[in-house]
Amino acid sequence: MTTATVPFIPDNxxxxxxxxxxxxGFLAGLFSQAPAQQPAPSPALSLTVLYATQGGTAERLAKxxxxxxxxxxxxxxxxxxxxxxxATLADKEHALILASTYGEGDPPDACxxxxxxxxxxxxxxxxxxxxxxxxxxDHSYEHFCKFGVDLDERLAALGAERLMPRVESGVDVDAPFxxxxxxxxxxxxxxxxxxxxxxxxxxxxxxxxxxxxxxVGAAKIEPLHTRDHPFLAPLRARTPLTSGHSxxxxxxxxxxxxxxxxxxxxxxxxxxxxxxxxxxxxxxxEALAFxxxxxxxxxxxxxVSMEQALLHHxxxxxxxxxxxxxxxxxxxxKTLTALLPAxxxxxxxxxxxxxxxxxxxxxxxxLITEPAEIAAMLPRLSPRLYSISSSPAAHGREVHxxxxxxxxxxxxxxxxxxxxxxxxDRTGVGARLPIYIQANPKFRIPENNHTPIIMVGxxxxxxPFRSFLYERRALGASGKNxxxxxxxxxxxxxxYCEELRAMAADGHLTRLDTAFSxxxxxxxxxxxxxLERGAELWHWLGEGAVFYVCGDASRMAKDVDAAxxxxxxxxxxxxxxxxxxxxxxxxxxxxxxxDVY
Ligand SMILES: Cc1cc2nc3c(=O)[nH]c(=O)nc-3n(C[C@H](O)[C@H](O)[C@H](O)COP(=O)(O)OP(=O)(O)OC[C@H]3O[C@@H](n4cnc5c(N)ncnc54)[C@H](O)[C@@H]3O)c2cc1C
Ligand SMILES: Cc1cc2nc3c(=O)[nH]c(=O)nc-3n(C[C@H](O)[C@H](O)[C@H](O)COP(=O)(O)O)c2cc1C
Numbered sequence: 229m230t231t232a233t234v235p236f237i238p239d240n241x242x243x244x245x246x247x248x249x250x251x252x253g254f255l256a257g258l259f260s261q262a263p264a265q266q267p268a269p270s271p272a273l274s275l276t277v278l279y280a281t282q283g284g285t286a287e288r289l290a291k292x293x294x295x296x297x298x299x300x301x302x303x304x305x306x307x308x309x310x311x312x313x314x315a316t317l318a319d320k321e322h323a324l325i326l327a328s329t330y331g332e333g334d335p336p337d338a339c340x341x342x343x344x345x346x347x348x349x350x351x352x353x354x355x356x357x358x359x360x361x362x363x364x365x366d367h368s369y370e371h372f373c374k375f376g377v378d379l380d381e382r383l384a385a386l387g388a389e390r391l392m393p394r395v396e397s398g399v400d401v402d403a404p405f406x407x408x409x410x411x412x413x414x415x416x417x418x419x420x421x422x423x424x425x426x427x428x429x430x431x432x433x434x435x436x437x438x439x440x441x442x443x444v445g446a447a448k449i450e451p452l453h454t455r456d457h458p459f460l461a462p463l464r465a466r467t468p469l470t471s472g473h474s475x476x477x478x479x480x481x482x483x484x485x486x487x488x489x490x491x492x493x494x495x496x497x498x499x500x501x502x503x504x505x506x507x508x509x510x511x512x513x514e515a516l517a518f519x520x521x522x523x524x525x526x527x528x529x530x531x532v533s534m535e536q537a538l539l540h541h542x543x544x545x546x547x548x549x550x551x552x553x554x555x556x557x558x559x560x561x562k563t564l565t566a567l568l569p570a571x572x573x574x575x576x577x578x579x580x581x582x583x584x585x586x587x588x589x590x591x592x593x594x595l596i597t598e599p600a601e602i603a604a605m606l607p608r609l610s611p612r613l614y615s616i617s618s619s620p621a622a623h624g625r626e627v628h629x630x631x632x633x634x635x636x637x638x639x640x641x642x643x644x645x646x647x648x649x650x651x652x653d654r655t656g657v658g659a660r661l662p663i664y665i666q667a668n669p670k671f672r673i674p675e676n677n678h679t680p681i682i683m684v685g686x687x688x689x690x691x692p693f694r695s696f697l698y699e700r701r702a703l704g705a706s707g708k709n710x711x712x713x714x715x716x717x718x719x720x721x722x723x724y725c726e727e728l729r730a731m732a733a734d735g736h737l738t739r740l741d742t743a744f745s746x747x748x749x750x751x752x753x754x755x756x757x758x759l760e761r762g763a764e765l766w767h768w769l770g771e772g773a774v775f776y777v778c779g780d781a782s783r784m785a786k787d788v789d790a791a792x793x794x795x796x797x798x799x800x801x802x803x804x805x806x807x808x809x810x811x812x813x814x815x816x817x818x819x820x821x822x823d824v825y
Pocket of ligand 2: 280281282283284285286287328329330331332333334336364365366367369370371372373374398399781824825
């Protein structure tokens with residue numbers, strides 16, 4: 229038998245000590261997969277692995293679980309839910325579904341047609357199907373994991389049988405994913421044993437998970453810098469994009485990635501791992517009457533000082549239902565208790581919107597006596613995403629972002645968003661910040677350089693479209709480019725004004741339509757401009773244009789979607805249902821993309 233040697237990264241390779249150690253560990257793990265030489269056991273169950281994703285996490289995990297189950301001897305197939313009509317799903321035996329949630333508890337855009345068909349009264353019965361759902365979400369959203377939850381419940385209502393209870397995961401997916409896979413593996417092994425009357429092969433019993441499943445081909449190397457292993461990028465430049473008279477501040481930032489193993493594509497986002505404002509942290513410690521050095525135990529982190537926990541690991545600026553609940557039960561406050569019933573969720577939302585932990589600590593002093601209570605109550609501080617506004621082809625080893633600084637006064641206190649004020653106020657040019665790339669594989673310029681594109685990007689929604697425009701120019705793409713941009717006032721808030729005007733003047737930007745809401749008596753928004761230019765917009769769609777939207781999810785994206793429906797109705801001569809079908813087709817043909825937040 230030949231012995232495989234484990235390759236290693238030499239000391240003179242262009243990696244930091246930490247990167248080299250990580251890579252060597254990765255390679256050691258990869259090459260220690262001894263069973264790779266052994267034949268897989270004969271197929272046992274036929275498994276359909278499905279994912280609903282926007283950012284790629286659910287897809288990545290789905291591929292992983294499919295590989296691992298295949299290596300255990302099962303037959304697996306892998307699909308996005310967008311390619312799985314409910315009638316086809318109803319014919320499957322076993323479905324393992326990894327589903328992320330977007331918008332306000334919605335499915336990822338690409339899976340909306342599937343979700344609509346599933347909730348329709350004539351959705352097919354699913355009695356033949358056995359399934360399990362792994363729901364991906366983020367605890368900081370009110371509708372945590374809602375699409376996964378709804379899907380799980382709908383499948384059960386349609387007669388499908390749960391293989392095991394659904395697992396819901398926050399942004400730290402690793403532990404819940406391992407838990408789901410492990411329970412699933414045992415459950416599937418039981419089913420094999422049950423159906424054959426034999427005990428399950430050892431390979432089907434839950435085992436510790438490995439980076440690469442045995443016997444299933446080469447591993448794809450994951451990006452080196454992730455939210456858990458960010459790159460410390462020097463901030464090379466920061467310039468205001470709004471003028472001093474504007475009611476808000478938006479900044480252009482450039483990070484230097486010269487020394488980083490970082491690649492990105494136009495359309496991706498940049499994750500920034502933030503640190504809380506030390507002034508707010510000091511206020512919280514004072515209100516708690518805790519010593520800054522008091523020890524606190526945090527899951528996955530271990531023992532750290534209270535000050536370190538509040539600076540780097542916990543999220544004190546956004547209240548959650550759990551925090552309000554904890555203060556309500558400790559204080560017995562009628563005001564807080566009245567916010568908790570489900571029918572009061574709108575009031576709870578507006579109560580939480582402009583308050584943070586500090587407000588509850590000051591209003592209800594002395595209730596929190598142990599650091600452990602803080603650890604149990606506060607969510608983990610999560611990275612913030614910013615759509616990248618540079619182009620890899622045009623801007624070399626730089627990552628640009630376009631950041632609106634969150635500042636407001638509420639309940640007698642000046643407040644700031646954690647990350648946007650870190651970027652605007654607390655990081656000097658030349659200082660380093662931990663960043664990573666969050667791929668956004670659905671949000672890409674067309675592969676065909678001749679395809680026209682229509683981009684609707686008001687406010688910071690301009691960011692990925694600046695990237696698209698530079699990228700298309702650098703690639704020599706001849707397809708037409710149309711941008712709708714909007715803000716409050718042309719004189720103070722026209723982001724990247726000179727660059728965009730220059731691109732319009734030289735024809736790279738075929739059309740530039742702007743909507744400055746406060747420059748006239750009646751408010752005008754990008755969706756109004758779309759309606760005004762409806763005939764031409766319809767003409768571009770007829771030429772095969774791809775339609776993109778980026779920016780505010782709560783109102784703008786919905787209004788733009790409604791305007792698009794109106795344009796299709798009015799200029800395509802369709803009734804409401806036909807227009808809806810036409811726009812569903814745009815989604816299906818990957819010609820309608822949204823990156824909204
Ligand atoms: C995919 C994606 C792409 C994004 N791209 C961009 C981008 O290109 N540019 C960009 O600027 N942002 C972008 N964002 C948003 C960004 O990630 C952050 O959410 C944003 O910068 C705020 O983070 P923060 O830490 O500064 O604020 P936080 O500390 O998270 O505080 C925000 C909270 O403050 C409260 N709040 C905010 N404003 C007010 C107000 N006026 N009055 C009362 N309360 C208020 C709300 O509760 C809000 O949830 C993107 C988000 C996503 C998910
Ligand atoms: C714009 C946006 C909206 C989101 N809305 C929700 C939400 O309503 N509920 C939730 O639980 N998670 C929400 N999330 C979190 C995602 O579901 C979570 O990050 C998930 O891991 C993404 O998976 P994906 O990479 O497969 O798309 C949202 C994320 C983004 C970027």
